[in-house]
Amino acid sequence: MSRHAKVLIIGSGPAGYTAAVYAARALLDPVLIQGLQPGGQLTITTEVENWPGETMVMGPDLMVKMEAQARHVGTEIITDIVTKVDLSQRPFVLETDSGQGWTADTIVIATGAQARWLGLPNETKFRGFGVSACATCDGFFFRGKEVAVVGGGNTAVEEAMFLTKFASKVHLIHRRGELRADKTNQARLLENPKVQMHWHAEVTDVQGQDAPLKVQGITLADTRDGSTRQLPVDGLFIAIGHVPATSLFAGQLNMDEEGYILTVPDSTATSVAGVFAAGDVKDKLYRQAVTAAGMGCMAALEAERFLAHG
Numbered sequence: 001m002s003r004h005a006k007v008l009i010i011g012s013g014p015a016g017y018t019a020a021v022y023a024a025r026a027l028l029d030p031v032l033i034q035g036l037q038p039g040g041q042l043t044i045t046t047e048v049e050n051w052p053g054e055t056m057v058m059g060p061d062l063m064v065k066m067e068a069q070a071r072h073v074g075t076e077i078i079t080d081i082v083t084k085v086d087l088s089q090r091p092f093v094l095e096t097d098s099g100q101g102w103t104a105d106t107i108v109i110a111t112g113a114q115a116r117w118l119g120l121p122n123e124t125k126f127r128g129f130g131v132s133a134c135a136t137c138d139g140f141f142f143r144g145k146e147v148a149v150v151g152g153g154n155t156a157v158e159e160a161m162f163l164t165k166f167a168s169k170v171h172l173i174h175r176r177g178e179l180r181a182d183k184t185n186q187a188r189l190l191e192n193p194k195v196q197m198h199w200h201a202e203v204t205d206v207q208g209q210d211a212p213l214k215v216q217g218i219t220l221a222d223t224r225d226g227s228t229r230q231l232p233v234d235g236l237f238i239a240i241g242h243v244p245a246t247s248l249f250a251g252q253l254n255m256d257e258e259g260y261i262l263t264v265p266d267s268t269a270t271s272v273a274g275v276f277a278a279g280d281v282k283d284k285l286y287r288q289a290v291t292a293a294g295m296g297c298m299a300a301l302e303a304e305r306f307l308a309h310g
């Protein structure tokens with residue numbers, strides 16, 4: 001039999017759990033469906049040094065604490081995956097992987113995004129130990145070290161520029177002979193003495209030591225003749241884009257060309273009244289735990305107002 005929630009939160013990253021805390025403390029009895037990755041993206045990293053109040057916390061530990069807090073204030077947490085959503089009916093109708101049906105008066109979408117990875121043989125092993133998809137998050141750990149950035153768009157160029165603040169040298173690896181990033185960004189990058197370009201090159205693997213795990217170099221292949229060479233670096237930043245988890249809502253909510261959910265400015269309200277979107281699923285600019293949590297708070301407060309006033 002289908003169950004009903006006044007506030008149904010999809011996703012268990014910082015946005016989802018924060019929305020849950022606020023909705024539970026507003027006595028709205030929220031239900032949170034965790035999805036395939038309970039705890040979200042921070043569960044695949046190691047040290048987090050930019051979460052307020054914690055000098056250093058391991059990503060998975062932080063998410064265990066957020067889950068405990070959401071439960072403590074009264075959130076019902078469900079281990080399941082939402083497989084279908086119908087936003088054309090009131091209440092909204094949802095189906096899950098376990099077969100449990102749900103109806104909801106309001107929905108908070110906090111399904112996040114996933115960084116695109118290269119799929120290198122040793123990439124997963126070194127994720128969080130020198131392989132990263134977030135310079136803002138991890139740049140600080142590479143003070144005085146050499147790093148490589150992979151990509152050719154604005155994100156790669158911005159990540160590389162940001163990393164020049166910390167690293168002694170930043171190698172930008174790009175498959176082609178020119179960047180896709182806009183010209184002003186490119187000019188700034190190319191004139192930075194810390195940046196070395198590697199044109200027509202792709203990373204084919206990453207190497208390092210085991211105990212403790214630590215990146216020590218990458219293999220580069222020339223895209224024109226296939227010849228390979230080693231580049232010693234302490235970090236590898238992969239900046240080839242993110243994919244928002246929004247396929248469930250395709251055709252039902254307004255999204256941008258990359259599939260990020262569009263919301264009203266200064267709000268988490270989507271194009272369907274009563275449906276709110278928070279965190280990386282609607283934000284391709286900041287992509288931080290603290291901003292995702294902030295949007296989760298906004299979404300719960302907006303859901304509360306919607307339930308009170310329609």
Ligand SMILES: Cc1cc2nc3c(=O)[nH]c(=O)nc-3n(C[C@H](O)[C@H](O)[C@H](O)COP(=O)(O)OP(=O)(O)OC[C@H]3O[C@@H](n4cnc5c(N)ncnc54)[C@H](O)[C@@H]3O)c2cc1C
Binds near residue numbers: 015047278
């Ligand atoms: C390696 C790495 C290191 C990082 N380090 C930092 C850092 O140091 N500091 C920082 O501030 N940020 C860091 N970030 C970024 C940060 O993790 C994200 O900005 C943040 O997690 C976004 O939170 P979110 O709640 O929007 O979504 P996410 O954390 O992406 O969570 C999405 C949630 O949605 C769920 N979900 C998806 N689809 C469904 C579905 N169909 N049904 C139910 N649930 C679903 C998933 O299971 C998951 O729980 C890092 C990211 C990565 C990848």
